[in-house]
Amino acid sequence: xxxxxxxxxxxxxxxxxxxxxxxxxxxxxxxxxxxxxxxxxxxxxxxxxxxxxxxxxxxxxxxxxxxxxxxxxxxxxxxxxxxxxxxxxxxxxxxxxxxxxxxxxxxxxxxxxxxxxxxxxxxxxxxxxxxxxxxxxxxxxxxxxxxxxxxxxxxxxxxxxxxxxxxxxxxxxxxxxxxxxxxxxxxxxxxxxxxxxxxxxxxxxxxxxxxxxxxxxxxxxxxxxxxxxxxxxxxxxxxxxxxxxxxxxxxxxxxxxxxxxxxxxxxxxxxxxxxxxxxxxxxxxxxxxxxxxxxxxxxxxxxxxxx
Amino acid sequence: xxxxxxxxxxxxxxxxxxxxxxxxxxxxxxxxxxxxxxxxxxxxxxxxxxxxxxxxxxxxxxxxxxxxxxxxxxxxxxxxxxxxxxxxxxxxxxxxxxxxxxxxxxxxxxxxxxxxxxxxxxxxxxxxxxxxxxxxxxxxxxxxxxxxxxxxxxxxxxxxxxxxxxxxxxxxxxxxxxxxxxxxxxxxxxxxxxxxxxxxxxxxxxxxxxxxxxxxxxxxxxxxxxxxxxxxxxxxxxxxxxxxxxxxxxxxxxxxxxxxxxxxxxxxxxxxxxxxxxxxxxxxxxxxxxxxxxxxxxxxxxxxxxxxxxxxxxxxxxxxxxxxxxxxxxxxxxxxxxxxxxxxxxxxxxxxxxxxxxxxxxxxxxxxxxxxxxxxxxxxxxxxxxxxxxxxxxxxxxxxxxxxxxxxxxxxxxxxxxxxxxxxxxxxxxxxxxxxxxxxxxxxxxxxxxxxxxxxxxxxxxxxxxxxxxxxxxxxxxxxxxxxxxxxxxxxxxxxxx
Numbered sequence: 001x002x003x004x005x006x007x008x009x010x011x012x013x014x015x016x017x018x019x020x021x022x023x024x025x026x027x028x029x030x031x032x033x034x035x036x037x038x039x040x041x042x043x044x045x046x047x048x049x050x051x052x053x054x055x056x057x058x059x060x061x062x063x064x065x066x067x068x069x070x071x072x073x074x075x076x077x078x079x080x081x082x083x084x085x086x087x088x089x090x091x092x093x094x095x096x097x098x099x100x101x102x103x104x105x106x107x108x109x110x111x112x113x114x115x116x117x118x119x120x121x122x123x124x125x126x127x128x129x130x131x132x133x134x135x136x137x138x139x140x141x142x143x144x145x146x147x148x149x150x151x152x153x154x155x156x157x158x159x160x161x162x163x164x165x166x167x168x169x170x171x172x173x174x175x176x177x178x179x180x181x182x183x184x185x186x187x188x189x190x191x192x193x194x195x196x197x198x199x200x201x202x203x204x205x206x207x208x209x210x211x212x213x214x215x216x217x218x219x220x221x222x223x224x225x226x227x228x229x230x231x232x233x234x235x236x237x238x239x240x241x242x243x244x245x246x247x248x249x250x251x252x253x254x255x256x257x258x259x260x261x262x263x264x265x266x267x268x269x270x271x272x273x274x275x276x277x278x279x280x281x282x283x284x285x286x287x288x289x290x291x292x293x294x295x296x297x298x299x300x301x302x303x304x305x306x307x
Numbered sequence: 308x309x310x311x312x313x314x315x316x317x318x319x320x321x322x323x324x325x326x327x328x329x330x331x332x333x334x335x336x337x338x339x340x341x342x343x344x345x346x347x348x349x350x351x352x353x354x355x356x357x358x359x360x361x362x363x364x365x366x367x368x369x370x371x372x373x374x375x376x377x378x379x380x381x382x383x384x385x386x387x388x389x390x391x392x393x394x395x396x397x398x399x400x401x402x403x404x405x406x407x408x409x410x411x412x413x414x415x416x417x418x419x420x421x422x423x424x425x426x427x428x429x430x431x432x433x434x435x436x437x438x439x440x441x442x443x444x445x446x447x448x449x450x451x452x453x454x455x456x457x458x459x460x461x462x463x464x465x466x467x468x469x470x471x472x473x474x475x476x477x478x479x480x481x482x483x484x485x486x487x488x489x490x491x492x493x494x495x496x497x498x499x500x501x502x503x504x505x506x507x508x509x510x511x512x513x514x515x516x517x518x519x520x521x522x523x524x525x526x527x528x529x530x531x532x533x534x535x536x537x538x539x540x541x542x543x544x545x546x547x548x549x550x551x552x553x554x555x556x557x558x559x560x561x562x563x564x565x566x567x568x569x570x571x572x573x574x575x576x577x578x579x580x581x582x583x584x585x586x587x588x589x590x591x592x593x594x595x596x597x598x599x600x601x602x603x604x605x606x607x608x609x610x611x612x613x614x615x616x617x618x619x620x621x622x623x624x625x626x627x628x629x630x631x632x633x634x635x636x637x638x639x640x641x642x643x644x645x646x647x648x649x650x651x652x653x654x655x656x657x658x659x660x661x662x663x664x665x666x667x668x669x670x671x672x673x674x675x676x677x678x679x680x681x682x683x684x685x686x687x688x689x690x691x692x693x694x695x696x697x698x699x700x701x702x703x704x705x706x707x708x709x710x711x712x713x714x715x716x717x718x719x720x721x722x723x724x725x726x727x728x729x730x731x732x733x734x735x736x737x738x739x740x741x742x743x744x745x746x747x748x749x750x751x752x753x754x755x756x757x758x759x760x761x762x763x764x765x766x767x768x769x770x771x772x773x774x775x776x777x778x779x780x781x782x783x784x785x786x787x788x789x790x791x792x793x794x795x796x797x798x799x800x801x802x803x804x805x
Contacts, residue, residue, distance in 0.1 A: 031678060032679075032680035038404060039407060040329070040407070042407060042408070042701075042703060042713070042725070047402070047406060047407040083320055083326070084321075085456075085460075093474075149504070152506075156514055156516075157514055160514060165502055165507050165511070166477060252503075252507060253504075254501055254503060256474065260476050261476065
């Protein structure tokens with residue numbers, strides 16, 4: 001078990017190095033550079049040259065990449081180009097907000113999605129199932145920034161129940177978390193429905209029913225436990241989706257998280273800050289995937305642990 | 308506690324003018340840091356931390372400082388603080404972000420505790436407006452030394468507000484400085500909240516979550532102007548957006564062709580139908596608030612007149628071909644035009660409108676719409692292989708020198724300066740040089756007037772509009788005045804009606 005975890009974490013190193021490379025290359029290929037953006041269009045040639053040199057932006061790509069990686073190996077994320085502030089501090093300010101938002105959305109997605117999915121599976125083609133199907137289609141198709149604004153208009157402007165945006169209290173969290181969760185609720189409920197239906201059609205469920213096991217017990221003990229493996233895989237994938245969606249949600253709801261930090265870094269062509277933010281996301285992906293893999297073993301003893 | 312809540316699209320880069328010259332930071336620090344001079348809403352230079360000045364030599368201006376002023380940390384404000392502020396900005400590695408805006412400013416010399424000489428590298432006429440720029444605020448030397456890099460997140464100045472808290476990407480809070488030397492602020496606190504989404508900013512104003520919106524949604528302004536619950540504060544800004552003409556590239560080297568193009572454009576139609584009240588007319592190459600501005604009387608010199616445009620093209624040897632397009636020696640009158648979309652308000656739309664107006668007089672414009680960074684790169688290149696370009700220009704220090712020198716002096720062709728039109732007139736060169744070196748403001752005004760008279764005859768721009776600065780507040784927000792320079796967001800005279 002431990003060797004499995006260690007091996008997986010070691011495998012993450014080349015992944016992260018690759019991520020750093022791709023991010024750096026992308027920023028390098030984008031038109032516009034950090035210094036011109038900082039000094040403005042009217043800056044003199046000399047002023048631009050001096051600042052570029054000071055920030056080390058005049059060095060070739062390969063040198064900057066190696067510099068960055070060497071510092072990273074020592075645990076130094078560098079200072080943001082635009083603000084001259086340690087990237088580690090910027091990230092420390094922002095990641096709790098994104099974590100909070102993602103977890104809240106994940107809980108909503110799992111809670112609402114799984115319950116709706118089970119109900120749909122137990123009474124397939126019922127009125128509830130039809131409504132759930134329609135709602136899922138809606139949840140999946142609507143872009144986050146649109147749903148977000150509609151929710152703001154309804155719950156903040158008309159009903160005046162919830163704040164427009166910002167962070168601070170639980171009431172601030174409701175709208176962004178719901179907005180972010182909607183597409184995932186749809187995915188999870190659909191997946192739960194088909195997984196549970198699949199299992200309910202299995203021979204061992206028929207056997208269980210035949211030997212007189214009560215329906216709740218059939219569902220809880222036999223069906224759900226087995227249906228959970230695909231659901232869990234999906235939730236793992238969805239948490240990645242949710243972090244990606246956080247970029248938009250955070251913008252609509254003025255939520256002070258990593259997504260906003262990333263957008264800011266891209267607009268400023270601040271590759272050091274962007275690297276930091278992307279690394280946190282990449283690391284989160286690796287850890288979530290690891291957790292999902294580990295939990296397979298807990299749910300299904302047949303899943304081997306040799307990796 | 309009376310709190311003024313402001314929503315705006317982005318968090319500051321920094322609250323230290325050394326690191327930030329753009330609006331998100333300037334809006335906040337302008338209320339905490341003060342310079343020697345300031346520009347009032349009528350764009351006149353007014354004393355701030357200096358009480359009077361005297362020109363000692365062409366490169367030296369002596370300032371008497373306001374006595375008894377203290378920084379928010381208790382440090383006394385004096386000549387040494389002025390010297391410290393300029394040394395930190397101009398001799399630091401790297402120099403302050405505003406160093407490029409400050410022209411020949413070289414630093415300050417202490418004469419006595421309350422007298423300081425501001426020195427320039429060469430005679431520099433715009434020095435007063437330079438010192439009155441929003442980013443020239445004095446900083447507390449003790450605070451800078453004690454706080455180091457942290458100073459840029461919690462600056463200490465002498466202004467009517469002092470710093471309280473900055474939560475990244477959430478808000479910045481400032482509060483009234485009760486020991487302020489002048490009229491004290493009328494609200495206790497100001498909260499600057501970040502709301503990136505335009506729609507959400509407008510909703511925050513309507514729900515009462517915000518008292519003031521910066522960068523309001525232009526589409527909602529007509530409705531807001533009619534609504535008694537809100538006040539739309541607006542004034543003409545200092546940016547002129549124009550279609551530039553490359554005077555060095557045939558056929559635009561012929562002044563008659565350029566004049567014909569000016570006659571071909573219905574500027575009023577663009578203002579009414581495309582800008583819809585969100586911009587003012589461009590009366591010349593400078594905005595009205597800028598020192599040295601002269602109304603070029605473009606509507607009298609170049610009224611919209613298709614017949615005159617065609618006649619001028621005829622004089623230049625262009626005749627309509629079978630398809631109505633102007634030709635000369637078998638060549639069509641076809642201009643290549645570089646434009647971005649979204650860099651300036653409605654820049655793409657005005658480019659398309661002018662393109663259509665050109666067609667009416669038989670001139671073809673081949674518009675290439677590129678991303679701003681790509682346009683920027685190309686217009687900064689030498690040589691420039693396009694006839695036209697859509698650009699905007701802000702006279703950052705509000706002094707004509709900043710525009711007339713960098714845009715129209717023949718030696719200021721990119722990459723040195725911004726003479727993208729390749730305009731060359733020996734008399735204009737002499738006049739702008741003379742005006743730059745003179746410290747007699749009346750004389751300078753006369754010189755700039757002559758420059759603008761010459762340029763008006765040889766137009767190398769089609770000025771399209773002057774931007775407006777627009778801020779929307781709840782109707783209960785009183786005493787606020789929007790400034791032509793967007794960075795100068797003065798909040799100390801603002802109060803809230805119950």
